[in-house]
Amino acid sequence: MTFSDGKVTVQDGLRERALDVLRKLVGRDDAAFHPGQFEAIEALVAHRRRTLVVQRTGWGKSAVYFVASLLLRSQGAGPTLIVSPLLALMRDQVEAAARAGVRAVAINSANRLEWDEVHAALAADAADVVLISPERLTNPSFRAEHLPELLARTGLLVVDEAHCISDWGHDFRPDYRRIAALIGELPASVPVLATTATANARVVADVEEQLGAGVLTLRGPLGRDSLRLGVLRLPDSRSRLAWLLQHLGDLPGSGIIYTLTVSAAEDTARLLADAGYRVLAYTGKTDTAEREEAERLLKGNEVKALVATSALGMGFDKPDLGFVVHLGAPSSPVAYYQQVGRAGRGAAHADVLLLPGAEDRDIWRYFATASMPDSAKARSVLDALAGGPLSTVALESLVELRRTQLDLLLKVLAVDGAVERVGGGWQATGAPWAYDDERYRRIAAARDAEQEAMVEYEETRGCRMEFVTAQLDDDTAAPCGRCDNCAGPWFPRDVDPGLLERAGEQLRHAGVPIEPRAQWPSGMDKLGIPVKGRIAAGELLAEGRALARLTDLGYGGALRELFAASAPDGDVPPGLRPAVVQLLAGWARGDSAAGPWSGAGRPAGVVAMPSATRPRLVDSLARGIASAGQLPYLGALSRTPAARAGQAGGNSAFRLAGVWPAFDVDAGLAAALASLGGAPVLLVDDLVDSRWSLTVAGRLLRLAGAGPVLPLALAQAG
Structure with a gap:
């Protein structure tokens, strides 16, 4: 245990009172403080210090603020205010508080109907702990009507997952920056506690600065004795999925399988479920109620695993979580440590395995965005x-x-x-x-360095736990004796050929929906575009299909290579042509509830989008589809002199304004459409992002006499 300002004096009887509270909270007469826990409690209760605690997951940071809260309450202090970043974490904290006999209430976007009850409890002094999300701090009515009262009565402020305060933290959130101003509004007599399990030296220094002068930093060793780390390199996504199909049942208990993208989580969960495993996908797109149910099922060991993105991250509390597997590596060792920290919190042993992918760097780059625009x-x-x-x-x-x-x-x-x-x-x-240009350049450089460090972690022949904790500037980092490099591989490496083929079939599945735009963006009149409200029924696109998303495990790699900025324009690659045929066949059979061809009817012709960047690719795709489907190729829309190349940036209104005047239906195409007598047509493009180009082009085709317009593209962004 290290201290930033030396030892402090124990207040008479405080340790005994604190230990008594701890034992009542946990329901055990033999409970004792972990090294550093009482020191943090003493700093808050006896000395009203601003304190930063950097301790590994499972060390007991919540015990510190619950014990301190009850001790301060016994001295007449007001309730503790906890700023907590995730709804899942907040739900766990409320439940943990209730089990410990601490009266806790929460204020967040998901429980608006309970706010009156929360304020009634505060008015009656019937709440010991109030949890709020950092986003509440930006809400004007909350700041005006509720925050002053809370601050006036707060007996202790807790900033959970405090690395979010820092530009250098792996999960920087601007809302957290408001906490520095919040601290400035508190009387000096109100103690402040910031806690995190993932802070290197830069993050610690930044958080200390946010907390103000006189911060006491308590930092312990971050190594996790319960975790057995390993890295298994397999040749491709197919092999990694096949390994999971074969060996998921051998992993201890229930756990989490992390993926880098929503589509990878959904595809992996589908494959495992089809093979008989009880698994569920958990992503940022998962409904709140479904998330809560998935969390409940995992905690009750009623599912083998949740296949999750980082949406299931900080603070999720299942002490007996038996394993964490990563299909693809997070972009930094710090983020990786945060996620693997979900495992083995209350168990003697848990397995952690990383299955890195060749596409990881591409996905890191794809999702890489600056902390703020230029x-x-x-x-x-x-x-x-x-x-x-x-x-x-x-x-x-x-x-x-x-x-x-x-x-x-x-x-x-x-x-x-x-x-x-x-x-x-x-x-x-x-x-x-x-604009602090130098600051953001430094942050971008730090992110690049973190990515390189993650690759080093995968390739190191030294102790993996030592490597990760050293990345967190833990000066106690030492060989663990348990990881695959210290003790030899603990996981099987074999992959059954039959399962390899089954995984390959899943990855070769072609087709994701292209949902039609139904509403024009607001404010288009300000940009000179005469549309508003819902798109008229006679101008709507039908539901379309893309071969795959750029982030998919299957065709995503080939598509990312095809659409790389440096890739030359050319015909559809031979390896993708059978997939396009498979996509058309599935669509014709009825691959969704809407039925064959999305319920629009069989297309009678093919029209191409006029690509400014890949005209050869789009022409090759459109003519190939026409040939495969024995359909007439009707030609391409025209690009007008008003067309602007590169509509990748901007919001919906600006994207629509950019493409609104870009296309035209010439006389030849209009005549070809008329000859079809209002039959459906396929509208072929290469890459779909905002869907506004397709929406505008489809509207023009409908107005020129086409029947339902079904978009088809090689790839969908995201």
């Missing part, structure tokens, strides 16, 4: 807000940013004091603001 984008937002408050929807029609990018930028600008959220939208504060 200076020009930020300035455009400030300029737009200079005229007065705007809703996010209205602002989106004035700046060329996607909603997710805009939301992130607004949060960053709000933390920097340049904008503020008000009822119904955002407004500029008038405070000076400058």
Whole structure:
């Protein structure tokens, strides 16, 4: 245990009282503090310190703030305010508090109907702990109506998963930056506790700065004696899925299989379920109620595994989780340590296996986005807000940013004091603001270094636990004696050829839906486009198909290579042609509830999109489909002089404005469409992202006399 400012004096009788509270909380008369736990409690209760605790998962950080909360409450202090980043984590904390006899309530976006009960409990002084999400700190009504009361009564502030405060943390969140301002509003007599299991020296220094002067840092060893780490390199995605099919049942208890993408989680869960395993997918797209049910089933050992993205990450509490498997590596050892920390928290042994993929680097690059957009984008937002408050929807029609990018930028600008959220939208504060270009270059460089460190972890011949904890600047890092490099591989390497073929069939499955756009973006009149509201029925696209997503385990690799910026334009690669035929056959048979050809009827012709970047690829695809389906090739839409190349950036309004004047139906195509008498047509493109190009082109074809327009593309982004 290390201390940032030396030893402190034990208040008379405090250890005995704290130990008594701990034993009542855990229901054991022989319970004792882990090294460092009482020191943290003493710093908070006796000395009202600002304290940072960096301890491994399972060490008992929640015990520190629950014991400290009850001791402070016994001295007449108000309830503890805990800022907690994830709903799953918050649910676990409320349940853990209830088991421990601590009266806990939560305020977050998922329990709005319970807020009145929460405020009633606070008014009656019937709550010992209040949990809030960091996003609540940006909500103007919460800040105006509820936060002042909470701060006035807070007896202890806890910042859980405090690495989120830091630019250097693996899960930086702008909302967390507001906590520094929150701390500044607290009286000096109110102690503050920040906790994390994943903080290297840079993160620790940054968090200390956020907490203010006089921080006591308590840092313990981060090595996990219960975890047995390993890395198994297999040649391809097919082999990794086959290994899971063969050996998942041999892994101890129940656990988590992490994937890098939503599509990989869904595809893997489907394959394992079809093979008889009780598994469920858990991603950012999973409904809240379904997430809660999946968590319950895993905790009750009613499923073998959840196949999850990072949506199931920080704080998920299942002490007996038996294993964590990664299909593809996270982009840093720190993020990896955070996820494997879900296992073995309350068990003597747990297995952790990484199955890295050749596509990992491509996926890291694909998802890599700067912590905030560039200076020009930020300035455009400030300029737009200079005229007065705007809703996010209205602002989106004035700046060329996607909603997710805009939301992130607004949060960053709000933390920097340049904008503020008000009822119904955002407004500029008038405070000076400058883009810190050097800061963001440093962050980008740090992210690149973390990716290289993850590759080093995969390739190291030394102790894996020592490597990971050293990445967290743990000066106690030492060989564990249990990992595959210390003690030899503990996992089988064989893959059954039959299962290899079954996995290959799953990966060769062709076809993901292209959902039609149903609504025009708001504010199009401001961009000179005369549309609003729902898209008219006679102008709508039908549901389409793409061969695969760029992030898919199966065809994703070949498609990412095909659409790489440096890849030349050319015909559809021979390896993808049978897959396109398979896609058409499945669609014709009725591969969804909508039935054959999405219920639109068999196409009577093929039309190509006029590609500015890959004309040969699109022409090859369209003519090949026409030949395979014995359909007439009707030609391509025309590109107009108003067309702009490269519509990849911007939000929906700007993307639509960019492509609205880009296409035309010439006389030859119009005549060909007329000859079909209103029959359906296939509209062929290479890569689908926002779907606005297809929507505009499909509308033109419908207005020119085509029947239902069914989009078909090689790839779908995301």
